[in-house]
Each structure stands twice: as C-alpha cells, then as structure tokens.
Amino acid sequence: PASAAARPLVAPRRAADEKPIASPAVRRRAWDLGIELQFVPGTGPAGRITQDDLEAFAA
Amino acid sequence: GSADQAFDVVVLGGGPGGYSAAFRAADLGLKVALVERYATLGGVCLNVGCIPSKALLHVAAVMDEASHMADLGVVFGTPTVDIDKLRAHKNKVTGKLTNGLNAMAKMRKVTVLRGVGSLLDAQNLKVEATEGAVGQAKTGAVQTVAFKRLIIAAGSQAVRLPFLPNDPRIVDSTGALEMGVKPERMLIVGGGIIGLEMGTVYSTLGARLDVVEMLPTLMTGADRDLVKVWQKFNAHRFDNIMLNTKTVAAEARPDGIYVTFEGEGAPKEPQRYDLVLQAVGRTPNGKKIAAENAGVIVGDRGFIPVDVQMRTNVPSVFAIGDIVGQPMLAHKAVHEGHVAAEVCAGEILGDDKLKKSQFDARVIPSVAYTDPEVAWVGMTEDEAKAKGIKITKGLFPWTASGRAIANGRDEGFTKLIFDEESHRIIGGGIVGTHAGDMIGEIALAIEMGADAVDIGKTIHPHPTLGESLGMAAEVAHGTCTDVPPVKKK
Amino acid sequence: GSADQAFDVVVLGGGPGGYSAAFRAADLGLKVALVERYATLGGVCLNVGCIPSKALLHVAAVMDEASHMADLGVVFGTPTVDIDKLRAHKNKVTGKLTNGLNAMAKMRKVTVLRGVGSLLDAQNLKVEATEGAVGQAKTGAVQTVAFKRLIIAAGSQAVRLPFLPNDPRIVDSTGALEMGVKPERMLIVGGGIIGLEMGTVYSTLGARLDVVEMLPTLMTGADRDLVKVWQKFNAHRFDNIMLNTKTVAAEARPDGIYVTFEGEGAPKEPQRYDLVLQAVGRTPNGKKIAAENAGVIVGDRGFIPVDVQMRTNVPSVFAIGDIVGQPMLAHKAVHEGHVAAEVCAGEILGDDKLKKSQFDARVIPSVAYTDPEVAWVGMTEDEAKAKGIKITKGLFPWTASGRAIANGRDEGFTKLIFDEESHRIIGGGIVGTHAGDMIGEIALAIEMGADAVDIGKTIHPHPTLGESLGMAAEVAHGTCTDVPPVKKK
Ligand SMILES: Cc1cc2nc3c(=O)[nH]c(=O)nc-3n(C[C@H](O)[C@H](O)[C@H](O)COP(=O)(O)OP(=O)(O)OC[C@H]3O[C@@H](n4cnc5c(N)ncnc54)[C@H](O)[C@@H]3O)c2cc1C
Numbered sequence A: 001p002a003s004a005a006a007r008p009l010v011a012p013r014r015a016a017d018e019k020p021i022a023s024p025a026v027r028r029r030a031w032d033l034g035i036e037l038q039f040v041p042g043t044g045p046a047g048r049i050t051q052d053d054l055e056a057f058a059a
Numbered sequence B, C: 001g002s003a004d005q006a007f008d009v010v011v012l013g014g015g016p017g018g019y020s021a022a023f024r025a026a027d028l029g030l031k032v033a034l035v036e037r038y039a040t041l042g043g044v045c046l047n048v049g050c051i052p053s054k055a056l057l058h059v060a061a062v063m064d065e066a067s068h069m070a071d072l073g074v075v076f077g078t079p080t081v082d083i084d085k086l087r088a089h090k091n092k093v094t095g096k097l098t099n100g101l102n103a104m105a106k107m108r109k110v111t112v113l114r115g116v117g118s119l120l121d122a123q124n125l126k127v128e129a130t131e132g133a134v135g136q137a138k139t140g141a142v143q144t145v146a147f148k149r150l151i152i153a154a155g156s157q158a159v160r161l162p163f164l165p166n167d168p169r170i171v172d173s174t175g176a177l178e179m180g181v182k183p184e185r186m187l188i189v190g191g192g193i194i195g196l197e198m199g200t201v202y203s204t205l206g207a208r209l210d211v212v213e214m215l216p217t218l219m220t221g222a223d224r225d226l227v228k229v230w231q232k233f234n235a236h237r238f239d240n241i242m243l244n245t246k247t248v249a250a251e252a253r254p255d256g257i258y259v260t261f262e263g264e265g266a267p268k269e270p271q272r273y274d275l276v277l278q279a280v281g282r283t284p285n286g287k288k289i290a291a292e293n294a295g296v297i298v299g300d301r302g303f304i305p306v307d308v309q310m311r312t313n314v315p316s317v318f319a320i321g322d323i324v325g326q327p328m329l330a331h332k333a334v335h336e337g338h339v340a341a342e343v344c345a346g347e348i349l350g351d352d353k354l355k356k357s358q359f360d361a362r363v364i365p366s367v368a369y370t371d372p373e374v375a376w377v378g379m380t381e382d383e384a385k386a387k388g389i390k391i392t393k394g395l396f397p398w399t400a401s402g403r404a405i406a407n408g409r410d411e412g413f414t415k416l417i418f419d420e421e422s423h424r425i426i427g428g429g430i431v432g433t434h435a436g437d438m439i440g441e442i443a444l445a446i447e448m449g450a451d452a453v454d455i456g457k458t459i460h461p462h463p464t465l466g467e468s469l470g471m472a473a474e475v476a477h478g479t480c481t482d483v484p485p486v487k488k489k
C-alpha cells in the first residue's frame, strides 16, 4: 500500500465490457462513491483495484 | 386507499428468497408482511428441496460408508431400515428449520400472512387466506394489502410431463421425498442434479436405477472430467444410463409402470418400473400471480425480467429467486433477496447508500450432493474452450492427498482454472467427498481476484481435503511437490 | 575434496519438510540428495504422525456416526473390530503414500541416501548407512557427501517423561498408533491435540479416558469457546479431566500402571491404567546432528534459528520444519521447504528472482482432527484481548445451519474475527465436522486482506457447512437473515 501511492496512475486500458478485477468490498464502495471502476487504475497483480486505489482515485 | 392493511414492503412467497428479503427489510427498519400459501415458511428449499434431500443423502452416505468398513477391520451387520422413522427424522430436520423461521419472523415483527397472493395493481396485493397443515385450501377470507414496494419471490415448481398417467408410482421430487414406495426398479427421468440425488438415496435403500436423459450427458453444466469420476464411482447403482434418449409414453399396469423410450439409448421393449421419478426441470410461477394487473412483464416461459437491483419494469415491484431465472438455487435467491430489500429500504427511508445496492456477484457455485459430491463455480473448462478463452489449469488428483487416502476415498480431484493472460482464477471444480463445503473458497478467490500464487502461498492445513486447493494452485504454478514432476520440454 | 559424492543440495531428513525441499530443488534443476535414516520417506507425518492418526480417526468417526443412526431409522448391529485388520489398513494407507514418495523421488532423479547424517563442516555431511525395514541399524558403511547447500530437516521427536518406567503399557504416539494393547482404562498425559486425537480413537474402540494437563485448559492455543463445544460433545469419553495437574510418579504392576498426580485435579490415591500415553510435546533434533562442526548455532532447547529465507547463521546451511520452531506442523514444514529450495537454487543457478524467495505467510492454520474437529487460524479472540486489539466478531452457530442439522451435527459454530479499525479479517475458528477442510478459506481471506463484505458477498452454496463462513461474515456486518435480529440499542 505504501508504494501504491508512489506508482504513477496510468489510465487503465480495459475493454468496454470488461469487469475490472476488484473485490466485492471495493466494488460496493465504488457504488457508494458513485465511481465507475472501469476508469480506476489498479495497482494490484494483473491490475487488481485495491481499496487504496479507489480512495486515491476518489480523492 | 381501501386496503385492509398497509406495509412498507410486502414479500410474496416465503421461500429462501422471500424470507431473506422480508427479514433484511425488517432489520433495516421497515414494516414488512410476508405472504405464504403454505403452513410453513422456507419454500421449496426447506420443505421439499435442499434440506430434506440432504437429510436423506446424509443417512445414505453413512450407510454406504459403513458397508465399506469391513476391509478396514470394522464389520457392521447389514443395517435394518425403518422407513417411517427415517421419514420422521427428515420431517424433524425440516420442522426444526421452519419453526426457527417462524420464531425469527416474530422477533423481527414481520407479519406473516397465510394465503395465496395475487397482484391487484402496482400498490396492492390480494391475499386469499388458506388453512390446513398440508396444502393450500382456501378459507374464503380475502383481504387487500397495500405496499410501497412489493418483492415477488413466488419461486418455481416441478415440470410435469403431460403424457405420464396419474399414478402414485409416478412422482416428482416432492413425492419421492415422501418415500411412500420402496421400489426394486426405479426410473429417473432427467439426469440433472435433483434426479441423481434422489436416485442415490433410493439406490442405497435397495433400488436398481435406470436414468433417461435427452441430452448427451448427465449433470449437464459441470465439466465432463468431474462428472466422469462421479459416474465411475456410482456405476454399480445403475442398470441403464440412457443418453440422447426421450421418454415418450408410460402405461400404469398392476405390476408396474411400463415406460417406452426413443433415441440412442432406448431399449426396444417398454421397461417395467416400480417407481418413476420425474426430474426434468422446474418452471417459474410467474404466470400464476396476476402480474399483468400491475403491468409487470412476465416472459414467455414464466420468468420475470429484472435489472441488477432486482427491479421489474414497474418501479414499485421487485422480483427475486427462481422466478427471475437460472440458476434456480437457494443461495442465489437469498443474495438477491438481500439486494431487493436494501434497495426498497434505501428508497423508502431515503438512504443513498442502500439505494445503490445491486447484485453483482461474479460467480454462483453449483453443487451436486451425490456421493462423491460434485461442485463447480465460475468458468468451466468446457465453457472456456467454447469461448476460445486461453486458460492455465491446475489439477490435483486426490490419489496424492493423504487425507483422501486415509478416508479411503481418493477417487476425487480438485481443479482450478486460471486466465492464461491475467493469471487470475476464473473457475474451478471439485469432485470428491465434501466438495460442496470447499467450493466456497474458490468462489472467494474469484471474487477477490486471486491468482495461483495467492492461493498456493496460502498455507492450508495438512492433512485435509481443503489443502487440495493450495496444491492445485501450486500445480498450475509448477511448484507442487506432492505430484510427479512436470515433464521438461 | 575427499567426498565420496557431491551434490548441489543435500537435504538432511526425509519428512514433509525435507522431501518437499528436495523435490522442489530437483524441479528447479539442481542435483539433489535426500538423507534419511529410516527405510521409508515421509518422516513423522506420513509414518507415525498426521496420516496414520487420521486413518484411525476416520474409522472411529464412522463407528461413532453409525452408532447414532438408530434415532434416524437405521440400525446397525454393534460392529466387530478386528484390530489386526485395522492396523493393516493403517499401514496400507501410509505405505501407499511413502511408496508414492519413493516413486516421485526417482522420477525427479533425487538420490535417496539411507543413513544417519551428521555435519562435518559447512560443505560436507557424514552419512552412516542404515538398514532394515524397521529402525536405524547401522551397517558400518560410512560416506562423506559434499554439498553446495545443506537443508537441515531433521524434525523432532516425542518428549519422554524421565520418571516413567520402561513398560509396553507406557507409550508415546508412535506406540499408541501400533495398537498393541486394548485398554479398558487409558491415561493421556498432556491435553494437546495429539493426545486428544489418539484418545478419541481408543475411546471409540472401547477405552475409558483420563487426561492430565499441567495447564488450566485442554487444546491450549485455540479459543476457549471452540474447545468448550468439543469438550461438551466428548464429555462421555472421559472419567477424569485433570487440569492444573502434574503427573509425578508411575509404577508398573502386573495389573496395571499406577500413576500418582499432584495439583488441582489430582485424586488422592494413585490411579490404575491399562495404557498410559505420553503426549507432552515434541523436542527438536537440533542437538543430534553435530551442527557445531559447521558452526551452525543451535538454541538451548534444540531449535535452530533461521531468517525469513530459512538460512541459519552459516550461509551454506538452511533449516526448515519442526527443527526451526513452533508451530510444529507439516504444512509449515512444506512451505518452508519450498522457500529454502528456491533460495538455494537461486544462489546456485544465479536466478535473481528465486534468490529473493522468502517465507512470508501471514498465518498458519491449526487443526485438531477430533470429533468434532477444531480448527483455527490467525488471531484468536483470547490473543486479541491479551494484546488489546479491538475486534469485531461474526459468529454463526450451526444450530442455524440447514446442512449441520440435516447431518444431525449442529453442535458447532464458525467465528470470524475482524480488526475493528481496518475492518480486515485477522483470524477465525471453526468447531464442527470437517472444520479442517474449511479453515483454508479463512486463511486465504486473511492473506488476501478481505473484509466482512468480501466474504459475505461471496456466494457460498446452500446447504453446505462452508456457507457458515459467508453467514459469519454477514453476522459481523449485521446483514445475516438466518440468525435472530441484532438487538437495537
Ligand atoms: C428436490 C430439490 C432439491 C433441491 N436442492 C437444492 C440444493 O441443494 N441447493 C440449492 O441451492 N437449491 C436446491 N433446490 C432448489 C431450491 O429449492 C430453489 O432454488 C429455492 O427454493 C428457490 O427459492 P425461492 O425463494 O425463489 O422460491 P421457492 O422456494 O420456490 O419459494 C416460493 C414460495 O412462494 C410460495 N408461493 C408461490 N406462489 C404463491 C402465491 N401466489 N401466494 C402465496 N405464496 C406463494 C410457495 O408456496 C413457496 O413457499 C432444490 C430443489 C428441489 C426441488
């Protein structure tokens, strides 16, 4: 998590119908925030969107 | 209005979907009514489905296991089976759970209305009171119940083949669970999970089985390699497995039901059976609730279309469970029920967070509670092949599992399927004892976006069947040391 | 040098840690020797530990289950037990696995050297050849084996209480697994997992049990609420559970072993037993391998200190498994073995990635394979309390589990422990049948950093014992509708 913030936020390249990799809790938090995960860069393995990625994107 | 009672939320149908929705809505602070035509809550699942079938399957599994103990040094006499007592046990199990539901409804102040419900419009439901411990006899009393939101959870019922005569020796799963007949020869029409589960019970109690299936395989939906293991282990139960075959006629005679088949596996002559189980699928109850009065769209086959929030085309009406589509499984109904209740509560109470609730589970697991169990979740290998998705597979055979060998049950295997490109897990299957208790870990791994390293580096305890999941991940990753080495190319 | 043979990696000890390290090293392309003093590979775990104990426990579980079937309508006669056949079954199980290891060693071209190994220096091991199907009789032949890297995996052995006389009726777990005595009264010295597992087997076969434990609890390490369920369910097996009590003397007389106790639970008179099982712990073999010749530091109690890469203070020498510390569990040994092998391969082959391998699992699960099983992983409630960590708990009682009720085994529960602040899962425990097969999911959840929503929103199949994990997460989150509502404050 510490290094996640340091990583550059590259715009993710995902297919239009692709469900980004994110855990159920992250997905839920995204609806709460009104954010489309589709556009959130993921720093985890295989571009997995972590809770921190989401909060960073929201901030 | 002219309604007799008014509620925030009315739930139509007291099955797993319905009671979960009603309870969740009540927990969120709403005034809730739950309408159910039968005397007990729990729907198909608790009364004539998931639970009674597993109560019998468990007894069958113990009987089968005991019969194999002689090789291990423990000889039991041939057991005597008291069918009445067995039935009583099954009823006690379901009674315990349905009583529990009643008690929990009371604690939550959910009003349970006994009766047949039908829609009057987008704000009102008609409830015709019913009575009796069994069945749905109408008392004649009718009331109108007003709702701000309605959640339809009226479920499904067994498909009846029209050409089968009315005879106590021809039953659906509900009839089979009653165990009124002790057959020597039994026919299962339909090679799906429900039929094969009931067949397992009857076979252990002494019946010889035939099964007829129109499709080319049994347990359609699961990968062939999983089913093959089950089939080999259970071959001794069957006289005939008729695939690509149709049941076309049946005649009830004093000495049995004579059934005629057509197709690849069909015997020339009609076959005689003591019991015929129809298990050819379930049909949703969408067309039996006057949904049209509220303008709710019902599809041709009786399913009600809904969005990710479980809402029908009418804003005040939601639907969940078997009535909204496949897979017709209790755990799907429960999760959908929670979503519908949350959205209703969000809208009625003005809670923005709840308002946004939606059903977005990536995967819904399936389990055949046969012996061995067959469980699978997410992408199957067959499906990946059909869709041209490149996968990496990790398969751990239970012949290498210390625990499976110690249990004398090493016929199974655990298989994990990873996306070749992203490396994350997209599916998995287990065949073996207790497979159903372990498939949840694969579901969690998929939902979390885990890869083979995540699963393989998670320390699973030794010696368990569950460690086969870690091992399968290691196989996919090439780091497993409990299987022969990978051939170098 | 003057060595008889030279290898990249030599592994000292063929237990789960040792064979896993050797096989992984071979799979990575190294020339490997595995030194083992006994005739079969697999160490304590496969020969006289995990596997044979579970083979017997499984048979005991089936016997206990069958004896409860009468209430369900199935009456088995009292089983006859043929101890010789049961022992043969157990030996067949372990034989299948140890033969498998031999075959896999061959396929991997791992050289297995039969003999007692001891360190000569930081590059050479002395191997004194041994022979015989049982035991470690030296043939007199000695060779020197050179290594680039040594992995010590020499394991541990049972602690012997010095004041207990030498008598065939006083055994350790290895002796108990031989089942040479059929006791009526049995004493278990030490209330840990191993003793209670063996006690379960003997009790089912007819023995009355006493257990004596110096600490205030049985199964120390697990949360009290978990153990309580096991204890209540197993109360019928025990005459005396003596806690805070010491065994101080024992006298072998013709009619039994007379044991004297001191402390809180001590009876006034010495007690007579037909069999006394010593299960007071295991001690590492660190002081028996001449580690000092290579300058390897061995702690006072015989453990060898290592870093996260499993390296000792000597760069060419690694150590893994029971010999490096608690918990003494096979699955820990295996994972450590892989790490050591990878680091060795990385250094020998110059692979930077492998070179960085390290043991960094967050948690290591524990399982008591009693009936019901008790399994736990990560932070316990007791530990959180002691450390002042604020937790949110989700507990799902199996009295609300349809499957547990259908199985007639609803005494258990599933408990998840979340950090109150971060909401992440930090521990969990399960007591109930098949708990050990399901605890891996909690381990995975912890490793993945999951929270209650992640686990609760993962759809677990109904009706399974595994769904109790999803339910417990929902309880923690306040969204479960299969338990009574949370009281509003
Ligand atoms: C033999 C068998 C075994 C099964 N085993 C499993 C299993 O192991 N696991 C699994 O996940 N699924 C299993 N299923 C499927 C499972 O039972 C269903 O998926 C589940 O019950 C669906 O829940 P539901 O709430 O949608 O509907 P239902 O359970 O069908 O409940 C609908 C309820 O609505 C009531 N109702 C209908 N119409 C009206 C009306 N007009 N007025 C008032 N009340 C009405 C019905 O009486 C019923 O109680 C099994 C099914 C069968 C038949």
Ligand SMILES: Cc1cc2nc3c(=O)[nH]c(=O)nc-3n(C[C@H](O)[C@H](O)[C@H](O)COP(=O)(O)OP(=O)(O)OC[C@H]3O[C@@H](n4cnc5c(N)ncnc54)[C@H](O)[C@@H]3O)c2cc1C
Residues within 6 Å of the ligand: B461, B462, B463, C012, C013, C014, C015, C016, C017, C018, C035, C036, C037, C038, C042, C043, C044, C045, C046, C048, C049, C050, C051, C053, C115, C116, C117, C118, C153, C154, C155, C156, C173, C174, C194, C285, C288, C289, C320, C321, C322, C323, C328, C329, C330, C331, C332, C333, C369
């Ligand atoms: C009754 C019992 C039940 C158990 N049940 C479980 C269980 O269910 N789950 C679990 O995880 N753990 C269980 N354990 C513990 C488990 O067996 C150990 O944690 C595990 O075997 C440790 O593996 P290891 O490779 O470190 O050492 P070991 O298995 O102890 O293997 C060490 C090997 O090194 C050999 N060796 C030692 N010194 C020399 C030498 N000088 N030269 C040559 N060879 C040597 C030994 O002969 C032995 O084969 C149980 C233990 C017992 C006793």
